[in-house]
Amino acid sequence: MRAAGDWVGRHLILMIGMLVLLYMLTPVFVVVLMSFNQPAGRNTYTFDGFTLDNWTNLCEPYQLCSSVRLSLEIGLLATLLATLLGTLMAFAMVRHRFRGRAAANVFIFLPMATPEIVMGSSLLALFVNAGLAGKLGFWTIFVAHVMFCLSFVVVTVKARLAGMDPRLEQAAADLYANEWQTFWRVSFPLVFPGILAAALLSFSLSFDDFIITNLNAGQQVTFPMFVWGANTKGIPMQINVIGTLMFAIALIVVVVGEFGSRRRDRTRV
Amino acid sequence: MAHILPTETQDAGPPAVDQQRRGPAGYLLLMPGSFWLALFFIVPTVTLVATSLYDPAGSLELGYKMTGHVQNYPTAIADYWEQIWRSLRYALVATVACIALGYPLAYAIAFKAGRFKTILLVAVIAPFFTSFLVRTLAWQYLLGDNEWFVSFLRWLPFTGADLRLINTPFSVVAGITYNFLPFFVLPLYASLEKIDHRLLEAASDLYASPVKGFLKVTLPLSMPGVVAGTLLTFIPAAGDYINAELLGSPNTRMVGNEIQDLFYAGDYPTASALSVALMVTIVVLVAVYVWRAGTDELV
Numbered sequence: 148m149r150a151a152g153d154w155v156g157r158h159l160i161l162m163i164g165m166l167v168l169l170y171m172l173t174p175v176f177v178v179v180l181m182s183f184n185q186p187a188g189r190n191t192y193t194f195d196g197f198t199l200d201n202w203t204n205l206c207e208p209y210q211l212c213s214s215v216r217l218s219l220e221i222g223l224l225a226t227l228l229a230t231l232l233g234t235l236m237a238f239a240m241v242r243h244r245f246r247g248r249a250a251a252n253v254f255i256f257l258p259m260a261t262p263e264i265v266m267g268s269s270l271l272a273l274f275v276n277a278g279l280a281g282k283l284g285f286w287t288i289f290v291a292h293v294m295f296c297l298s299f300v301v302v303t304v305k306a307r308l309a310g311m312d313p314r315l316e317q318a319a320a321d322l323y324a325n326e327w328q329t330f331w332r333v334s335f336p337l338v339f340p341g342i343l344a345a346a347l348l349s350f351s352l353s354f355d356d357f358i359i360t361n362l363n364a365g366q367q368v369t370f371p372m373f374v375w376g377a378n379t380k381g382i383p384m385q386i387n388v389i390g391t392l393m394f395a396i397a398l399i400v401v402v403v404g405e406f407g408s409r410r411r412d413r414t415r416v
Numbered sequence: 417m418a419h420i421l422p423t424e425t426q427d428a429g430p431p432a433v434d435q436q437r438r439g440p441a442g443y444l445l446l447m448p449g450s451f452w453l454a455l456f457f458i459v460p461t462v463t464l465v466a467t468s469l470y471d472p473a474g475s476l477e478l479g480y481k482m483t484g485h486v487q488n489y490p491t492a493i494a495d496y497w498e499q500i501w502r503s504l505r506y507a508l509v510a511t512v513a514c515i516a517l518g519y520p521l522a523y524a525i526a527f528k529a530g531r532f533k534t535i536l537l538v539a540v541i542a543p544f545f546t547s548f549l550v551r552t553l554a555w556q557y558l559l560g561d562n563e564w565f566v567s568f569l570r571w572l573p574f575t576g577a578d579l580r581l582i583n584t585p586f587s588v589v590a591g592i593t594y595n596f597l598p599f600f601v602l603p604l605y606a607s608l609e610k611i612d613h614r615l616l617e618a619a620s621d622l623y624a625s626p627v628k629g630f631l632k633v634t635l636p637l638s639m640p641g642v643v644a645g646t647l648l649t650f651i652p653a654a655g656d657y658i659n660a661e662l663l664g665s666p667n668t669r670m671v672g673n674e675i676q677d678l679f680y681a682g683d684y685p686t687a688s689a690l691s692v693a694l695m696v697t698i699v700v701l702v703a704v705y706v707w708r709a710g711t712d713e714l715v
Binding site for chain 2: 160164165175235236242254261266290298355358362375390397
């Protein structure tokens with residue numbers, strides 16, 4: 148009786164979990180499938196036939212490739228700055244003791260707990276009041292993206308740092324390493340996977356953002372804004388190629404990162 | 417131990433207090449990021465509140481007058497209470513759905529997945545990497561009137577032949593649920609992962625059934641993850657309008673749609689007032705919820 152209960156317990160939960168995972172992945176399958184679709188008409192979004200045209204004529208829809216380029220540029224720049232600032236903050240929060248830590252924690256959590264529409268409208272209100280209404284564009288999008296990525300970077304790097312044994316750093320200090328050496332030879336390599344994960348998260352948040360960007364973009368068009376506009380005008384199948392490509396690249400980065408860190412573990416320890 | 421994903425239980429606890437350094441270095445590290453957040457998060461929020469009190473007679477071109485026009489609030493709420501209420505309702509239903517779907521998934525990954533744990537975690541975050549709008553359009557296709565899923569449902573004996581999914585509240589809520597599910601699963605997984613398995617063994621040694629062991633040990637210990645996950649689901653869901661626009665109809669418009677349209681129409685004072693009203697409502701609801709849930713170790 149007990150064994151039967153265990154069996155059901157083990158496999159039922161696992162089966163439900165896999166069904167939920169299927170729900171989460173179904174749209175991804177559709178995106179990959181649609182990237183090979185040859186639609187019968189301009190406004191139909193059904194699978195009518197197989198073609199490679201969408202892959203070979205990727206830049207054919209007006210503004211598609213320029214919007215992807217803009218999103219990539221902003222994503223890379225915003226990720227760079229947000230990861231740098233966020234990592235410094237995470238080190239301060241975990242490794243240093245100062246007054247107002249609790250307040251700093253709330254301060255960092257707040258942007259994650261604010262609806263995007265509120266953050267987007269706040270920034271727009273600021274830019275308009277500062278007389279920048281006509282100058283919305285690349286830099287206002289960049290500023291906004293660094294802002295909302297920052298908290299996610301802090302939280303991700305903090306989690307990694309908190310799980311790291313501080314005695315390793317003390318050991319380095321005991322062996323006459325100065326603070327600079329301790330940081331680059333001990334702390335940084337250990338926390339690096341956390342920083343990489345934070346950068347990856349931050350890039351995908353930036354590349355994907357629509358609500359905040361849409362309010363602060365002025366005349367610029369990012370990839371999500373292109374997709375939004377396409378929804379009313381007829382959807383080019385090429386957007387699915389972009390989706391598939393992004394998915395494949397990110398997956399490779401994650402797999403290589405995991406594999407690489409496993410190998411390092413085996414050789415080092 | 418050097419993995420991108422949190423695959424192993426971290427046995428080294430947080431550093432003890434005396435291992436943290438004192439002095440000004442902490443402030444120096446904190447400063448650049450805090451400056452950015454202050455300038456582009458706090459100042460804008462204050463500006464938003466100020467803008468919500470401008471005289472609505474002004475315009476973007478001619479400028480607004482600061483008249484402390486509190487009347488913007490009753491006007492905005494009277495005009496859009498229906499959308500505010502609908503947003504909160506949809507967000508609540510989506511959050512409950514996230515708990516129902518996400519808990520078994522996080523539990524399965526944390527306790528039942530064995531050596532497939534990493535692969536499953538990658539599968540959870542994988543959808544993030546395909547543009548979210550493109551995925552929402554995929555739902556638009558999947559839930560469409562002439563697609564196999566709806567045809568199948570119509571074929572079932574207990575549903576009508578005119579059953580529709582797209583452009584209904586159902587498809588909007590399903591889209592929101594889908595959208596924010598990873599944000600619920602990941603914090604919950606982190607919480608479940610930390611649970612000491614010896615506690616469950618102890619419960620079982622003391623003759624607790626697996627169900628009782630779950631209710632008395634696992635569930636209470638996973639509460640911080642549930643609270644964090646529900647916040648990361650409910651709050652953005654209440655402000656979302658992408659699902660309402662792409663999967664809904666004019667009858668499913670949420671408060672986000674209205675705020676965005678008001679800004680586009682150039683009515684900054686009303687848009688700001690509506691935005692502040694949404695923020696205040698959410699802050700109050702979240703404060704009550706966190707206080708009732710009794711967890712203050714969210715961050």
